[in-house]
Amino acid sequence: MGRLSLVFLAALLRATECGVISNKEALGSESCEDYRVAYERTFAIPGESPLLECPLQNLFPAEMPYNVTWFEERTGSEISDGQQNVSLSGTSLWFPNISMESQGTYVCVLRTQSQCYRQAAVLVVSEMTSGDCERPVRGFHSISAGVNDVLACPLRRYIRSVDHPSIQWYKNCEPLQEDEKFVPNEDLLNIRKVHLDDAGLYTCKLTFSLGGVVGEMAESVEYEVNDEYLKKPRLIEPVNEIIKVERGSSFRKDCVVFVPGKGTTMVSVLWKGLLGSEEKFITNNVSHRIHQERMNESRTEDGFVLVRTLSVSDVWQEDFYLNFTCMVFSSRGTLIGQFSLVPADPNLFLLLGLLLGSVALLFVVGVSLCTIFKVELALWVRTVFPFFYKTTDGDGKQYDAYIAYPRVLDGSSEKAEVFAMSTLPQVLEGRYGYKLFILGRDGLPGEAVVDVVEEALTRCRRLLLLYTSTSLCSPEALEWAEQQTGLYRGLVENTVSIVLLELEEIREPDRLPHSVRLLKEKQGALQAWKRRKRRMCCDWKMEERVTSLNPSARFWREVRYHMPVRGKSKNRNWFSF
CATH class of the missing domain: 3.40.50.10140 (Toll/interleukin-1 receptor homology (TIR) domain)
Structure with missing residues (x-):
């Protein structure tokens, strides 16, 4: 079975293997932490030029200094550059012209300034069946009819390690030429308006050079086409919104996603925000002041509408000017939509209404007081301001x-x-x-x-x-x-x-x-x-x-x-x- 058909499972098992260290084993005079055998395999046929990468190098950031040493498990001997049928290319092993004898397990030892790690990688070399153009080992993948789909070359991860890479696609052993249906784009193959007839065996051949020596690798994936299809999701809201809200009020915001097509949705919608001093996914616990509710999925004539609501029971001052992000995860990529809260402007209509209401109230109270105390007010004015009135003389x-x-x-x-x-x-x-x-x-x-x-x-x-x-x-x-x-x-x-x-x-x-x-x-x-x-x-x-x-x-x-x-x-x- 090829690697692409088990990408998710491989990642899961690899994470498990990387998280659980069995023991420490001696290799020569050193004791290294053993990560055992990597799940991913490298497949080749005689005459090809496969690269065998050290699986441990992905666990460390690129800026961390380390060096890699390779050993052949059968003999326990270190592999040095210039040996017959194998050479070192950076942290990888390269077999310019591989034969059946090169098949086996190779141990990668990675050393930092203070620690040592080891993990084994398996190289599988299989003979081609006489008269058969199909490779003996292949992966499986499913694409959807009625939509535009993309096939990724299984060897795309090697492109950065070689010189002058060139990719050629084949379908059922026939070279694919660019036309309205198939559009190669570097390490991707775009298939427009997938039809049931597009099912078959697709092979990606990578031709390259290393140290002036030309080599090639190839892997095949058998694709099946199903009638159920889902197009790329579309994020309806939020889209970089700025929302005005009053401090102390409650607030709710929907993340709305539309998924065109039919079938079973494999889309996740999650809210993310700055909680405390770091950005985290927001909890589903409704007892928290800020939480996300369960995702609601509804079917329409054209597809599915997914809604996940972010709820803030009490808006605090610290919530203002922060980005709340809705993240949409699917097999066709990740979508991101954001919004931020800002303090609401004073309600001028409310203030005007309060002002007019106060004036009206004062007017009514004044009229009432003048009506009730008309006599007293008139006598007071006559006494205090007699010059307002004409003398009777x-x-x-x-x-x-x-x-x-x-x-x-x-x-x-x-x-x-x-x-x-x-x-x-x-x-x-x-x-x-x-x-x-x-x-x-x-x-x-x-x-x-x-x-x-x-x-x-x-x-x-x-x-x-x-x-x-x-x-x-x-x-x-x-x-x-x-x-x-x-x-x-x-x-x-x-x-x-x-x-x-x-x-x-x-x-x-x-x-x-x-x-x-x-x-x-x-x-x-x-x-x-x-x-x-x-x-x-x-x-x-x-x-x-x-x-x-x-x-x-x-x-x-x-x-x-x-x-x-x-x-x-x-x-x-x-x-x-």
Whole structure:
């Protein structure tokens, strides 16, 4: 059996032989580590010029100094250059014109500066069958129909050791000439569109020279053609990609491979990356932060799709700017695809959204606060920045407000009169400096009421209309000159602003005069009776405050808010009440 048909097995056995050293045996006066007999054989027929290479030299790097000595196992004698039918060519034995007597086992001894190794190589010489052009020993190989395939010359490894190498291909003992079907390329033979008829015995003959002597070697491989075929895989992704990802997030990346053809796939897909200080294949253990998942294979009409996913459960800073490599191994070669991770750019849309959302939230909060604390804010601005407002001096008005209250003598009206005559002046005039007109207090004795009201309203900037639940609804209210005149001036002539002060809770609003009801619906009324209840257990106390007309601080702030604004007014403590 030839070597090419058992390439994989040979490599495996050779690795096993190289990894297990049986013992140390003496050769002459030395003790060398014995690697026993190499698996690979060299085949020849009489008259050829085979090279026998030392199998140990592939175990050491080229820069390591060593020397090689050959021995013939049968005699144990060292082989020197110039002996009959054999010569040394570098680290190899060359038989210029081999005969059957040269067949046997030859021991290669390799020495370094500190150690010695030995291994035997077997040379097989077989006679050709009379009248038969086929070599007695051949290898076997399989190629696929329907695709372009490549045959490698079994002697290609000798090309670097000889001079003027030349290769000639034969099929079934007939020389192959280059045409559209067979294209020789140095030590390779390209066969285009392999057909079942392309099966047969292919021979590679190597002609060369060494030291001016011409020699030749040849080996044959019998190729069979099967209907199942697989073309060269194609790596779909990744292809030198740069992927942006956020630190701390999870990440998954697929390595996608397409294998055209039919049959059984013999393709391996593996992820490789820099783990720690060295590049390694990534583990399949799903408990690791970085691992690869099982390969998924699916069939399509044209071939197979292979997918292996790389999973990173938590992206670390050290993962950035490193290459993660997907490697595809097949009999037709190796493919490599890479990608690297870089930090993701700030999400401008997200930042813009957050900014706009914050602005909108601030706007809503601001509007809400302005709505809730409109009165307090307005009073604060008036107090701190009085120069923002025009002074009321010179507007032709003498009073800030006209106080109109019910003069019907019932229980509630008496309380309203006390509130109008005493409480209002104490607060608005005494504390805040407003100037009020109150009929009966500021008018001259003996003047007609109607005339006094008419003339006073023209000199007032506001009309504070105080009313109770019955004062505007009683028959006497129809003759209440202040009410009638003030409402006419405010609603019809629009010469004075009216502020409604509701001293009692109005349980039947429909009983109010139509003009007052419309005014209340339009601008509202300041309710002196209304207080915020802080404790349910104190309801009795709240009721006492209501009936005694002791308004809340909120009420007084609202009254001040509706009073005229005087620029550069006195610095008043608006936190009182």
